[in-house]
Amino acid sequence: MIYEMTVQVRVSDIIEGQRFYETLLQRKPDFIPHEGFAEWELIPNCWLQVAEGIPTEGSGPIRLGVEDLGAERKRLMDLLNVEAFEIHERQEVPVKWATFSDPWGNQLGLFEYKDEKNKKEKLELIVRR
Numbered sequence: 001m002i003y004e005m006t007v008q009v010r011v012s013d014i015i016e017g018q019r020f021y022e023t024l025l026q027r028k029p030d031f032i033p034h035e036g037f038a039e040w041e042l043i044p045n046c047w048l049q050v051a052e053g054i055p056t057e058g059s060g061p062i063r064l065g066v067e068d069l070g071a072e073r074k075r076l077m078d079l080l081n082v083e084a085f086e087i088h089e090r091q092e093v094p095v096k097w098a099t100f101s102d103p104w105g106n107q108l109g110l111f112e113y114k115d116e117k118n119k120k121e122k123l124e125l126i127v128r129r
Contacts, residue, residue, distance in 0.1 A: 004045040009106040014052035060107030069112035
């Protein structure tokens with residue numbers, strides 16, 4: 001039985017990396033077990049680890065669900081100087097999505113459910129936990 005998950009990205013400078021991810025996630029890390037390492041619990045039992053090291057080229061994307069993809073795109077471009085990125089959508093896919101890179105080349109992404117009822121149900125699942 002799988003009951004928890006961690007995903008790790010590497011950054012060449014942990015101070016700048018932690019600052020970038022604090023801004024991306026809009027909060028400080030939940031756990032800093034030692035120098036060169038920071039962790040955020042994104043949703044219950046799902047952790048993002050940022051570790052100082054050699055970034056893995058072409059890794060990801062790690063996609064994060066958001067309520068308003070357009071607003072998040074603007075926020076990231078304004079606050080983190082993320083390059084402009086496209087929002088994609090296909091009729092048969094229930095989400096809109098976008099991909100961008102952090103300053104170390106790690107592929108990140110965002111997605112938003114198109115159906116408001118579906119989005120509300122997903123958010124309620126998280127709140128109930």
